[in-house]
Amino acid sequence: MSTLYIVATPIGNLEDLTLRAVRVLGEVPVVVAEDTRVTRKILDHIDSSSKIVSFHRRSTKSDVHRIVRHLDNGDIALVSDAGTPGVNDPGQAIVAAAVALGHDVVPLPGASSIMAALSVSGLYVDQFISHGFLPATGGKRRRLLNAVAQEPAASVFFETPHRLRDALVDMAAVMPVRGLVICRELTKLHEEIWRGMAAEALDHFDSPRGEFAIVVAPLERGEAAASSISEDDASEVINSAAAALRNRYESRRDLVEAVAKKTGLPRRQVYQTLHREG
Structure with a gap:
């Protein structure tokens, strides 16, 4: 049977691509990617001529079967636009199909915005929950934040710049004294790690730009x-x-x-x- 390689890609800095990832992406004939344009830049950077096949959230079950059939001809790689495939992206469907057919699935660890944010948080995070992107609508977002406010473990969210302030307003109402670590543009030129509470964050991020990962501190004793x-x-x-x-x-x-x-x-x-x- 063939091997499906799960290859982590940089979340902003191409220097974070591992040596092993460079080798595998240069050897496999096919790379499965979300956005072919993003992945083409990575492959061009390492002088790889591998064929790119698109698979994204709107792909169908027939697309899964079509992609997995490439394993009949040899090893292939699965990548995400940024970070580790299968975590907050559609790649898990490809992995599940490959496993069901008896193929080997091999991880190539690397960049992860979740782990990067937690690692610089300075918080005790032996346990954490990743929620992906916060809900776009206010009611759903507040319901989730109310649940997070009672959660003893740390929580991690992603947020877009145009929704960040709405999310912070809700956080200030639901968890006014909970500590936050807000990571902007992780590993990129304008990277920023900010620490404080939601009301303070509203003052700081008056015109948000870039991509955000937010760590909510675990519940303190008391x-x-x-x-x-x-x-x-x-x-x-x-x-x-x-x-x-x-x-x-x-x-x-x-x-x-x-x-x-x-x-x-x-x-x-x-x-x-x-x-x-x-």
Whole structure:
């Protein structure tokens, strides 16, 4: 039987193409791709003359069978426009069909915007959930974000520049004190890694450009309990604790730590409340 190679491609910087990927993409006669124009640039960069066959989200079951038949004649490769095939792209249908026919499927690991965003987040992410692109409509987006707000694991989203601010408005309403790491144009010339909360992000990204990956911090200890009480009640608890402890601490940072420990509320929420109250 033949081999279907699952080849990760760069998410923005061609130097991230692995040596193994260069070799395989130069050897296989056929490369299955989402956008043939994008993949042609990669193949031209490595002087590969492999034939490119298109497969995308609008492709049909007959297209799957047509593509898998190429394995009857030898090994082929599957690529994504950017990143790892089969993750937030239609490539899994090709993989499933190849497996069903008894062909070998071999991964060639490489770039992944999800893993890149998590790796620079500075967050503890032994568990995470990838949601792909946030829903375009407000109601669906808010329902998903409400679920994420109760999720103890970190979450990762993709967002487009023209929808970013709408998403941040919803995040500010649903999870106002949850930490975010917003990665713009990962591995590209204008790469930016921004950290803060949704309301702060709205001030920073006033005219969004580029592609965005958003990491939502995992739920802090005590944050789940905080979500069950109103903001006014939480503010009262925080201010009461701060009044009792203020004379013991010279720095605002130490006071925030002490109040968070005493109340069981997140440090971020304590800081915001005390900052707001002056």
